[in-house]
Amino acid sequence: MKLALAQLRSKTRRADGAADLTQDPAGVPGPSALRVGAQSVELPGGVCASFAVAGYPREVTAGWLEPLLTYPGRLDMSLHIEPIPPLIAAQRLRRQLARLESSTRANTEHGRLADFGAEAAADDAAELAASLARGHGRLFRLGLYLTVHATDHTELSAEVERVRALAASLLLDAQPTTFRALQGWTSTLPLGTDTIRMRRAFDTSALAAAFPFTSPDLHPRLGETPVVYGLNAYSSGVVLWDRFEQDNYNSVTIARSGAGKSYFTKLEAARLMCHGVHVAVIDPEDEYALLADAVGGTRIALGSPQVRFNPFDLPPGQGEDTLIRRALFIQTLIATMLGEPLTPTGRAVLDRTVIATYAKAGVTADPRTWKRPAPVLADLAAQLDHAATGKDGTDADREAAAELAGRLAPYVAGSYRGLFAGATTTRPEGHLIVFSLRDLADEVRPVGMLLALDAIWRQVANPADRRRRLVVVDEAWTLMQQSEGAKFLYRLAKSARKHWTGLAVVTQDAADLLSSDLGRAVIANSATQLLLRQAPQVIDQIADTFGLTEGERAFLLAADRGEGLLCGGGTAGERAAFCGHASPFEHHLATTDPAELATSTAAQPGIQPDEDGDPL
Known part of the structure; x- marks a missing residue:
């Protein structure tokens, strides 16, 4: 079947000679022709074939759809999810249980062999019914559809075989949408329309495991504040992490100068603020000025005139x-x-x-x-x-x-x-508070730092204003050189979790952090550990402290800007190499590249570029 839109052109014209789009389909942007076959659809410049998944494995783990998302060819995948009302779900489960149990009784009465598949289905249905009755989950109907693209039919046949083999390795039964090729293609378009309606019942846990944007290397507990750290460096999957769902909410970021540690920290802080997390920053080099101005935060430049x-x-x-x-x-x-x-x-x-x-x-x-x-x-x-x-x-x-x-x-x-x-000229209040210390003289810096730390601790320890908070200490090596700053870090690392607060320590001086009792205490009390590009001089000490493999050592030595290793508590099973990504707007707020800042400050003369750091 061929749909030639050009043949449907209307001869009607408006009085001014322009095409009347209400009666002239050719005036609407779209493909000039589609040729719909039994199992494929020919598009301008290519051909595609669609599949509907009719069979699923009995048990799955988190991120089990990751191989389909990282398929090297052009593969479109769509998930259509429809919740089932609890009353209807309970009725259907009772009927299903009745059918399965009656089949088992009939086999027993007639002396037939036991149907182990029916028995397993009956056990699953009973467990699911009990979960629904207790309110531990819900039922959903899910449709999973795939569309494979190629340049011609010969290439399409080879791609179809590869995709079906990949689906079979995941215990998925992918059936071609024969005589419904057009409906299969439109079901995988970003239109939210399921014209195939070949669905399967999923409970809450199974649906959560089918969430496609999950790294197979991590199995994090995701709560109300998940943050996208970037893409998996090896599988191109999305690396999601929720620091407020870990054993404690602290993190430590170690990287050499120019590896993008401050850039990454700004991205995480900005994305956490979207979840309502209040952020306080100790900023030694005034790198958070753009971010504070963009989100309406409070910036206190200690040491500046009139402050x-x-x-x-x-x-x-x-x-x-x-x-x-x-x-x-x-x-x-x-x-x-x-x-x-x-x-x-x-x-x-x-x-x-x-x-x-x-x-x-x-x-x-x-x-x-x-x-x-x-x-x-x-x-x-x-x-x-x-x-x-x-x-x-x-x-x-x-x-x-x-x-x-x-x-x-x-x-x-x-x-x-x-x-x-x-x-006081500016009260330290708001969802983002930045204490800039760049303008403080060296003789006054310990005093100004103590004032900033005291103001942050008063908010953290205030029982009348308990909320999720993140305290960012950038360039923490400068803070650790002061006795009061070191005491603050130690106290916050030990007790921040009790106040619903996370401490994010960012430093480029790995030797100072790893060689002191305070540094080791901060690392030991950080469930989130981030390692970006490392210098060869400290890689041995980093590897011994974090238990890195030879492959991870080589990755950190050769990592590009923005590439790093996320260690969830330091265990080998909770690690993922990732590459951070930012939108153009986020990049503008987070970059510390002097060349870019010099260009942007031409329109914003009040903001001066920093002398250290590079963008991802």
Whole structure:
């Protein structure tokens, strides 16, 4: 049968001479002709044949359709899924059970041999009926159709044999759509129309195993926050991973400079935000500015002019001891500013002075006063001066107060006063919070980093605002060089799961991470481990730590940008080599290539390119 659309052309024309598309099918874009045969359809430039799967294996595993998706030729596959109402499903299962049991009884009464196929079907039907009765699953009707394409009939015959052999290896009975070739072809088009309607009943678990976009190398537990990491480097299947369904939600990403680790981390953070996950980032090199601006996040550039961050702000929802906890943090902050631990006398004087500073601002232990404007660091210095010149306390107390006031002078009236010169300018709130540390001087960086870490921990540990969160520490080797930053990483790696939070540690200095007790603790408490391209100098240490095979070692040494190895908890059975992919818009937000950023910042003069990193 030949459908020549050109022969159906209408002679009707509009008054202006243009074709009337309502009466002229030739004006509609489409193939000029289709020749429909008994088992094939001839298209312009090719020919195709379709199959409907009529038989399925009794038991399947996750990703069992992967060989069909990765077939090297042109093969279209479509899944048509229709839910069956529970009441109708229960009635049909009862009838099926009755037929199978009556057949078994009849065979027994007449002395025939047992039909083991019927017995297996009866057992499956009984188990499925019990599952439906308990509400553990549902029934669906699924139609699986295949369309093979080739350039001519000779090539099509060879492709059909290969596809049928592949289907047979999967225990699939693929039957040609004889005399329904056109319907078979249209059923595999992205139209959502099943004109063949050759379907099979599937329960929930079997349907989930038939999900086509699953890597056969991984068997992850997918919940509400699955993220596409990329395509499988060997089978071209999609690698999906849900960090919030693992034993813990932490991850560690190790790669050499330029391998795409920051790029990949930005992609995962952006895709997790689509699931409602709140993300906080410690950004040493201001690489997350584009992402924050694009998604309406909060970016706090510590060290920039006119940016203030008041450490005396009282966080909401922290309980009755909020003021006491803040006073203790101020003591830790002052010790970091001074660069050494406080003496017992100095700590006692500072504790009294901090409480007095809050009291002078009208903030007391009464929670009703906590909404009043908080004092600033200059108020604390004034209280220390008052304690140094007052008559209260001992000479040692007055001497300690004078010393503290003198050593805090650079942060109050000197070169380091910019960050503490007033009230907080930007509150760390929102679904994405980025603390940029690039503009901080080296002398002030430990202090600014401590302020950022404290703000993140207050949100993570707030019981009144419990939600999925991800804390990203990019270039973690810079944080580990600071004692307070190292303590924060260790505490978050140990207890983040209890607060529904994941810690994502990203570093290019594998030696520092693997040679320290802190680094090994972070790795041991990370159920998601990502290894991108590695340097030959550290590959032996990486291989020993993660138990890499010789093939995996060679893959990481020769990996291109964006290619990596996902290790689910470090076990050999939960590993997949993948290649990350991003849409053009995602690439624009995630790239750190200086050449690309120099071009894009011509239209956005407020964003400066970074000096390190490459796109995938």
